[in-house]
Amino acid sequence: MSFLSMVLKMSEGLSKTxxxxxxxxxxxxxxxxxVALMRMSKNRxxxxxxxxxxxxxxxxxxxxxxxAVTYGPxxxxxxxxxxxKLIPVVIAFxxxxxAYFAEIYRGGIESIPKxxxxxxxxxxxxxxxxxxxxxxxxxxxxxxxxxxxxxxxLVKDTSIAFTVSYQEMFTIGKQIANSQxxxxxxxxxxxxxxxxxxLVDFVMGRAEKRLNYYR
Amino acid sequence: xxxxxxxxxxxxxxxxxxxxxxxxxxLRDISVTVNRGNVVSIIGPSGSGKSTLLRxxxxxxxxxxxxxxxxxxxxxxxxxxxxxxxxxxxxxxxxLVFQNFNLFPHYSVLRNIAEPxxxxxxxxxxxxxxxxxxxxxxxxxxRENAYPYQLSGxxxxxxxxxxxxxxxxxxxxxxxxxxxxxxxxxxxxxKVIRQLAEEKMTMVIVTHEMAFAxxxxxxxxxxxxxxxxxxxxxxxxxxxxxxxxxxxFLTNYQK
Numbered sequence: 016m017s018f019l020s021m022v023l024k025m026s027e028g029l030s031k032t033x034x035x036x037x038x039x040x041x042x043x044x045x046x047x048x049x050v051a052l053m054r055m056s057k058n059r060x061x062x063x064x065x066x067x068x069x070x071x072x073x074x075x076x077x078x079x080x081x082x083a084v085t086y087g088p089x090x091x092x093x094x095x096x097x098x099x100k101l102i103p104v105v106i107a108f109x110x111x112x113x114a115y116f117a118e119i120y121r122g123g124i125e126s127i128p129k130x131x132x133x134x135x136x137x138x139x140x141x142x143x144x145x146x147x148x149x150x151x152x153x154x155x156x157x158x159x160x161x162x163x164x165x166x167x168x169l170v171k172d173t174s175i176a177f178t179v180s181y182q183e184m185f186t187i188g189k190q191i192a193n194s195q196x197x198x199x200x201x202x203x204x205x206x207x208x209x210x211x212x213x214l215v216d217f218v219m220g221r222a223e224k225r226l227n228y229y230r
Numbered sequence: 231x232x233x234x235x236x237x238x239x240x241x242x243x244x245x246x247x248x249x250x251x252x253x254x255x256x257l258r259d260i261s262v263t264v265n266r267g268n269v270v271s272i273i274g275p276s277g278s279g280k281s282t283l284l285r286x287x288x289x290x291x292x293x294x295x296x297x298x299x300x301x302x303x304x305x306x307x308x309x310x311x312x313x314x315x316x317x318x319x320x321x322x323x324x325x326l327v328f329q330n331f332n333l334f335p336h337y338s339v340l341r342n343i344a345e346p347x348x349x350x351x352x353x354x355x356x357x358x359x360x361x362x363x364x365x366x367x368x369x370x371x372x373r374e375n376a377y378p379y380q381l382s383g384x385x386x387x388x389x390x391x392x393x394x395x396x397x398x399x400x401x402x403x404x405x406x407x408x409x410x411x412x413x414x415x416x417x418x419x420x421k422v423i424r425q426l427a428e429e430k431m432t433m434v435i436v437t438h439e440m441a442f443a444x445x446x447x448x449x450x451x452x453x454x455x456x457x458x459x460x461x462x463x464x465x466x467x468x469x470x471x472x473x474x475x476x477x478x479f480l481t482n483y484q485k
Contacts, residue, residue: 133290134332138346138397139321148345152336229336230379 016195024191025203028184032211035104035173035183040166042109047116054121065117072114078175081107085179100181112169119161123154156226163219170211174204241266241301241401241432242324247286248295248309249279249456256282257293258456264401267430271443271464274453275479280436283453284403287434288326289317300324301400322350325394329406331386333378333393339365340374343393350397357396364392368422384415388422395426402426404435440483444468452476 016024053065072080085103089095097103127150135145174185184207188200242264249257257279264270272280285291287298295309305312305320312320333342343361348354365374368388378386387407394402404423408416420442426433427446437443443450443464450467452460452475460473471477 128330128332130328130330130332131334134328134334136290137288137321137324137326138393139318139350140346144349149334156336229377 016191016197018199021191021200022203025184025188025200025207028182028187029207031101031176031181031183032173032185032207034101035108035176035181036169038101038105039108039112039169042105043112043116046109046113048120050113050117051120051124054117055124069114069117072111073118077107077111077172078178080111081175081178083107084110100176100179104176104179104181108169108172112165115165116162119158119165120154122161123158124150126157127153156229159219159223159226163215163223166215166219167212170215171208174208239266239301240264240299242287242434243297243299243302244283244287245297245299246295247283247293247298249282249286249291249293256456257286260296260453260456260458262434262451262458264432264434266400266432268448269427269431269433269435269446270449270451271447272434272436272451272453273438273440273443273479274459278453279456280451280453281405284326284405284434284436288324288403289321290326322397323399324401324403325397325399326403326405327387327390327394327407329409331378331383331390331410333386333390335378337377338374339370339376339378339381339389342378342389343396346393347396361392361396364395365389367425368392369418382415383411384418387411387419391419391422391426401432401434404433404437406436406438408437408439438483440468440480452479454479 050065050069053061054069056062056065081104084107085095085100131149131153132145135149140149173183176183177186177189180186185204188204192198192200240263242262244260244262247257247260249255260279260283262270262272262283272283274280282291286293289305289311292311293306293309296306297304297308298306300320300323303320305317311317337345340358340361343364344354344357347357347360352360362371362374365371368391370385370388370392373381373385373389378389381389391402391407407423408419411419416439420439423433423435424442424446435443435447447464450461450464451458452467452471452473454475460467460471460476466472467476468480471480
């Protein structure tokens with residue numbers, strides 16, 4: 016197999032890699048906020064449970080969680096989540112990343128000085144408006160570097176989908192590597208991830224810069 | 231605002247305010263009345279409860295007992311606060327200027343001042359026009375598009391004062407407005423407050439600036455250990471205090 020056909024074959028899987036990436040972000044970013052708010056709830060039962068869940072999600076391998084979501088239902092109840100593997104993959108990824116995002120959000124929210132809440136309260140902002148207009152924009156600015164970190168990691172983590180044979184780029188590369196007994200597909204995969212992340216860095220850098228109009 | 235017409239009527243009445251933080255008493259039986267057009271200064275050592283008193287009056291702290299009245303209406307009665315919506319309405323009657331300004335860093339100066347009135351239903355153009363007028367009054371014309379980090383502490387505090395005034399409060403509270411400022415910047419803030427006093431703005435000022443308190447106040451309250459030790463006109467309390475504790479505090483202060 017020529018180098019070019021190898022690259023072409025693997026890039027067919029890129030759309031699936033991108034699907035995992037974008038869908039995971041689409042679901043995990045808002046879900047993480049919900050989890051963060053639950054974690055910070057004054058209800059000690061709710062915050063305790065949430066804390067436990069976050070602890071499990073961060074304390075066990077994503078690969079294991081992916082296997083559990085994909086095959087768990089079959090072993091437990093005798094049915095699969097879906098024949099389309101994208102669904103369990105995105106579910107597992109979104110939940111896992113939500114746990115990480117939740118802790119980043121929590122750190123950001125807790126770093127906003129109390130005086131911001133007090134000023135908003137005295138000025139007549141409702142609790143909702145205080146959060147949406149005063150707190151959240153400042154949180155977003157503060158957590159951008161940490162979010163970039165997670166997004167970069169997510170690009171590389173999409174390769175974990177090979178464990179459930181979802182035909183994304185790395186899975187295809189691994190198959191070629193096996194059939195051709197060649198290391199080249201892994202080099203190609205490495206280049207793909209690196210290029211993808213260069214793009215992520217560029218976009219996130221632009222976003223951070225846009226938030227630099229204040230300190 | 232026609233404040234001169236009814237000078238003498240109380241805007242704020244605090245009666246027998248009690249407050250404890252996890253068992254230790256911070257305020258004990260504090261009663262203060264502030265009449266329209268008057269300036270009341272609260273002085274005292276750190277931890278005397280003076281800031282807590284202002285924070286109780288502005289609902290940032292929950293008093294444990296007593297009455298809080300604005301214009302004769304109960305915001306708190308016998309330790310029980312009015313319901314949420316009522317409190318929201320009461321909040322529009324006072325403004326609070328913090329020690330650390332607490333401007334919103336992601337908003338321009340103009341938006342810091344104009345957004346709160348807009349949220350209360352004032353049309354945007356009107357709120358911005360008013361904000362520009364207030365900036366001019368604060369000596370900050372031309373800075374409306376600046377962000378707080380681009381301003382000095384003294385300028386930030388003047389923006390904070392403009393922000394409080396934009397809601398047209400009946401009474402304005404200052405919680406150590408110059409304590410976070412470089413000494414050379416306190417003057418510009420005090421000048422603005424003094425100007426407000428001349429315009430008969432009703433104000434309560436927690437401060438460590440004794441000369442300033444003497445110059446602007448009709449009434450000075452000296453607090454220590456959560457109680458009012460002594461109160462009266464400034465030339466009495468600050469020049470000829472009756473209580474030994476007041477004298478001691480003032481002597482220490484002049485050192």
